[in-house]
Amino acid sequence: MKQDMIVILDLGSTENTTLARQIRDMGVYSEIHPHDITATELKALENVKGIILNGGENRVVDGQPVDVRGELYTCGYPILSIDHPGAKCEKQLKAFPEEAALREFVFTDCKAQANWNMKNFIADQVELVRRQVGDKKVLLALSGGVDSSVVAALLLKAIGQQLVCVHVNHGLMRKNESESVVEVFQNQLHANLIYVDATERFLGKLAGVSDPEQKRKIIGGEFIHVFEEEARKLKGIDFLGQGTIYPDIIESGTKTAKMVKSHHNVGGLPEDLQFELVEPLKQLFKDEVRACGVELGLPASMVYRQPFPGPGLGVRCLGAITRDRLEAVRESDAILREEFARAGLDKKVWQYFTVVPDFRSVGMKNHARVFEYMVIIRAINTVDAMTASIEKVDWEVLEKITNRILAEVEHVNRVCYDMSPKPPATIEFE
Numbered sequence: 001m002k003q004d005m006i007v008i009l010d011l012g013s014t015e016n017t018t019l020a021r022q023i024r025d026m027g028v029y030s031e032i033h034p035h036d037i038t039a040t041e042l043k044a045l046e047n048v049k050g051i052i053l054n055g056g057e058n059r060v061v062d063g064q065p066v067d068v069r070g071e072l073y074t075c076g077y078p079i080l081s082i083d084h085p086g087a088k089c090e091k092q093l094k095a096f097p098e099e100a101a102l103r104e105f106v107f108t109d110c111k112a113q114a115n116w117n118m119k120n121f122i123a124d125q126v127e128l129v130r131r132q133v134g135d136k137k138v139l140l141a142l143s144g145g146v147d148s149s150v151v152a153a154l155l156l157k158a159i160g161q162q163l164v165c166v167h168v169n170h171g172l173m174r175k176n177e178s179e180s181v182v183e184v185f186q187n188q189l190h191a192n193l194i195y196v197d198a199t200e201r202f203l204g205k206l207a208g209v210s211d212p213e214q215k216r217k218i219i220g221g222e223f224i225h226v227f228e229e230e231a232r233k234l235k236g237i238d239f240l241g242q243g244t245i246y247p248d249i250i251e252s253g254t255k256t257a258k259m260v261k262s263h264h265n266v267g268g269l270p271e272d273l274q275f276e277l278v279e280p281l282k283q284l285f286k287d288e289v290r291a292c293g294v295e296l297g298l299p300a301s302m303v304y305r306q307p308f309p310g311p312g313l314g315v316r317c318l319g320a321i322t323r324d325r326l327e328a329v330r331e332s333d334a335i336l337r338e339e340f341a342r343a344g345l346d347k348k349v350w351q352y353f354t355v356v357p358d359f360r361s362v363g364m365k366n367h368a369r370v371f372e373y374m375v376i377i378r379a380i381n382t383v384d385a386m387t388a389s390i391e392k393v394d395w396e397v398l399e400k401i402t403n404r405i406l407a408e409v410e411h412v413n414r415v416c417y418d419m420s421p422k423p424p425a426t427i428e429f430e
């Protein structure tokens with residue numbers, strides 16, 4: 001590793017990630033580790049320049065104050081203790097440090113170099129991936145989301161044609177989304193990409209299913225089946241690439257930072273399909289993942305795309321999915337995105353999409369009575385998706401979108417705007 005590192009040991013703070021971010025923003029790499037790390041484990045993390053004992057409101061567990069192992073106090077690293085009364089070192093801070101105090105510790109006491117940047121990160125990861133993989137092959141489920149796309153680009157740089165990407169189109173992708181995955185990765189970056197159009201298979205399994213959780217289960221389960229079938233066809237694959245990122249592996253706000261296994265992996269693969277994982281982004285925060293994607297040359301539309309649920313448009317075509325309503329969701333979503341981009345709202349609004357409920361209302365078209373579907377527009381802002389407020393979209397923009405949807409999308413005669421914050425409403429409808 002080329003980059004100097006400050007290690008944060010979690011002694012019950014809820015602000016570990018804030019601290020790690022603050023240090024990374026100073027240009028110095030920082031990682032969070034559990035409080036009971038041994039001196040040997042610490043030394044094995046190359047280039048550690050100092051450690052921060054980060055105490056806080058959860059520092060007492062079962063009546064006992066949490067502390068680091070005694071050997072850490074004598075293993076030679078500069079130590080900064082924050083809100084940890086039991087610390088056996090000098091210079092103790094009672095509260096979260098001011099920027100200046102933190103800088104002094106990082107640059108004066110630890111003598112860390114500000115050499116954390118994406119170029120160095122990518123160079124390091126390329127080297128580590130090559131070391132891990134050797135001349136073997138890596139399989140990657142490439143959904144086209146930010147994380148899997150950036151992993152694909154990074155692995156491609158590291159191991160080229162030893163990477164095999166599989167893109168499963170479940171038929172619930174947004175307009176032109178699968179096409180753009182193929183265009184970027186196959187045609188422009190010349191990746192080894194297997195494209196599987198499983199639309200019929202997914203829609204067949206989903207026919208008549210209206211329960212949201214059941215729909216999610218079917219989509220997730222079927223995805224694993226399709227992916228597994230492709231994996232079995234390929235010979236000599238030893239590794240599975242994954243877009244695990246830092247928030248997936250840190251459980252912040254707990255008694256001590258426990259490393260938890262990634263939840264959003266292609267878990268559930270059968271026992272006899274055992275792969276070793278390659279997770280080159282596992283130390284990055286989301287905005288760093290995007291910066292990494294930009295540095296690797298991925299298009300902005302791919303790197304800065306808004307969050308999109310794994311089950312795709314399946315949870316926006318409410319109730320039992322039908323092809324006409326699915327198309328109405330896809331087409332209206334495309335119009336919404338186009339008009340939001342035109343109005344500059346795509347850079348401002350966190351998430352925006354359309355949904356189509358499974359009931360119809362009466363209307364008039366060409367002087368005749370029609371009984372058709374409704375499109376609901378939702379546009380929200382949030383920091384962490386736990387709570388959300390609605391975007392107060394300009395009436396004129398909304399009117400333009402409405403008129404276009406009514407004119408261009410089949411089977412739709414009504415457009416509504418969802419005014420509900422989260423809570424009580426969730427962001428998605430299902």
Ligand code: XMP
Nearest residue numbers: 307308309310311351385422426427428429
């Ligand atoms: P809710 O609807 O719970 O959504 O307020 C919060 C955020 O999570 C996204 N979301 C999902 N993402 N699989 C995903 O990968 C899912 O099943 C799923 N459901 C919701 C949602 O788009 C929003 O950003």
